[in-house]
Amino acid sequence: xxxxxxxxxxxxxxxxxxxxxxxxxxxxxxxxxKATGAVIRRAGGELLPNCEVxxxxxxxxxxIGVEVLSKKGRQGSRxxxxxxxxxxxxxxxxxxxxxxxxxxxxxFRSELAVPPKGFEVVQLFLGxxxxxxxxxxxxxxxxxxxxxxxxxxxxxQNELLEGRALWAYLSFPSLKQSQGGRPTAExxxxxSYETLKxxxxxxxxxxxxxYEAAKSRIxxxxxxxxxxxxxxxxxxxxxxxxxxxLTFEHFTAMPQGSTYGYPGIPDRYHKTxxxxxxxVRNLYLTGADVGSVGIMGALMGGVSTASRILxxxxxxxxxxxAYS
Numbered sequence: 001x002x003x004x005x006x007x008x009x010x011x012x013x014x015x016x017x018x019x020x021x022x023x024x025x026x027x028x029x030x031x032x033x034k035a036t037g038a039v040i041r042r043a044g045g046e047l048l049p050n051c052e053v054x055x056x057x058x059x060x061x062x063x064i065g066v067e068v069l070s071k072k073g074r075q076g077s078r079x080x081x082x083x084x085x086x087x088x089x090x091x092x093x094x095x096x097x098x099x100x101x102x103x104x105x106x107x108f109r110s111e112l113a114v115p116p117k118g119f120e121v122v123q124l125f126l127g128x129x130x131x132x133x134x135x136x137x138x139x140x141x142x143x144x145x146x147x148x149x150x151x152x153x154x155x156x157q158n159e160l161l162e163g164r165a166l167w168a169y170l171s172f173p174s175l176k177q178s179q180g181g182r183p184t185a186e187x188x189x190x191x192s193y194e195t196l197k198x199x200x201x202x203x204x205x206x207x208x209x210x211y212e213a214a215k216s217r218i219x220x221x222x223x224x225x226x227x228x229x230x231x232x233x234x235x236x237x238x239x240x241x242x243x244x245x246l247t248f249e250h251f252t253a254m255p256q257g258s259t260y261g262y263p264g265i266p267d268r269y270h271k272t273x274x275x276x277x278x279x280v281r282n283l284y285l286t287g288a289d290v291g292s293v294g295i296m297g298a299l300m301g302g303v304s305t306a307s308r309i310l311x312x313x314x315x316x317x318x319x320x321x322a323y324s
Contacts, residue, residue, distance in 0.1 A: 017296065024173075024176035024177065026177050026178065027177065028177070048068070048070075050071045051068045051069065051071065051079075052071065053067070053068055054067050054099075055067045055099055055100075056086055056088070056095070056099045056100055057080065057082070058101070058280070062282045063283035064083070064086075064282070065080055065081050065083050066081055066099075067079070068081060084282065085283070085309065086283050086284070087284045087285075087305060088285055088286070089285075089286050089287040091254060091255070091261055091287070091289055092262055092273070092274055092285055093112060093255050093262070094254070095278075096109075096112050097115075104280065108271070111271070115256055116258070116262055116263055117263065118254070118258025118259065118262065118263040119190065119258055119259050120190065120191060120192055120193045120248075120258050120259070121189060121190050121191060121245070121259060122160070122190075122191045122218055122242060122243065122245070123188045123242070123243045124186060124219055124222050125241045126184060126186060126187070126237055127237075127239035128182075128184060128236045128237060128238060131183050132172055132185060133175070135230060135233065135236070137172055139172050139175030140172075141169065141171045142169070142229075143169055144229050146166050146167060147167075153167050154190065157189070157190040157192065158192050160189055160222075161191065161195045161217065163218075163221045165189060165218075165221040165222050168187050168222055168226065169189070170185065170186075170226055171186050171188075172184065173186060183236075185236075187222045187223075189222060191244070193245040193249070193257055196244055196245060196246055199246060200246060204247070207246075215244065218242060219242045223237070244257070245257030245258070260288060261287065261289045276290050276301075276307075276309075284305050284308065284309060285305065286301050286302050286306075287301045289301065290305060291304060303318055
């Protein structure tokens with residue numbers, strides 16, 4: 001399939017996914033990690049939180065394990081884990097440009113010189129003092145735009161840093177689940193990583209007053225945009241906290257704090273190296289970069305990688321296990 005058609009097919013998959021409504025995990029996205037962790041442990045595996053993979057270990061041109069930095073304690077410690085194969089869900093660029101040594105022969109090395117520019121956003125987390133259903137909200141998502149010209153609006157996204165919000169996404173996680181709990185909301189809007197890059201080396205939660213002032217302007221602008229469309233919304237808010245592309249970079253290690261993995265643009269479909277197998281023997285990629293954007297794309301990326309590792313008829317083995 002030509003690249004442009006592949007891009008349109010990806011978009012069609014996303015659109016049709018919502019025709020009959022969207023899905024949301026009971027208890028929030030963290031429940032996915034809990035359920036997956038239980039499966040891993042039953043199979044004899046283990047999860048190591050607060051540990052960072054610093055490099056992929058190679059021997060005779062093949063992957064034999066990983067080096068890990070444990071962040072427990074003040075000094076931390078380094079450990080090595082060896083395995084018959086290594087599967088990386090750190091993203092293609094992180095895997096090839098950061099975790100493999102520069103001496104590793106990759107036919108697409110020149111394409112790794114600059115991190116891919118993905119979708120970069122700010123996210124305003126809101127704790128509410130009252131139930132948003134008082135204002136008529138029922139858990140649906142709201143896309144708020146100030147213009148029908150989406151290309152122009154997106155090109156002006158960085159005006160948000162100066163206190164002008166042109167579009168945003170409003171959602172209510174607490175209304176998407178049947179169980180009760182404190183009411184919450186979130187507002188998401190695009191903002192380029194470059195606008196805040198100068199604060200990158202400053203430590204998380206201890207960045208300069210200028211950075212905090214920028215966060216304050218952004219938060220105020222987002223709330224003003226929502227307030228114009230839904231008067232009285234600000235009266236619901238008890239607590240707010242803003243995450244920027246620097247925040248996402250800190251917690252996910254994704255290049256420039258981008259979301260959705262490798263950008264879902266037509267050029268992506270020219271890159272044959274975005275696949276489960278890699279030029280390094282016993283090293284595999286998985287996740288959204290070998291599937292498609294979003295959680296379902298990441299899930300199918302995992303299915304694709306598992307199928308490849310299992311060998312002939314691997315996909316059917318995965319499907320049989322999933323439905324047994």
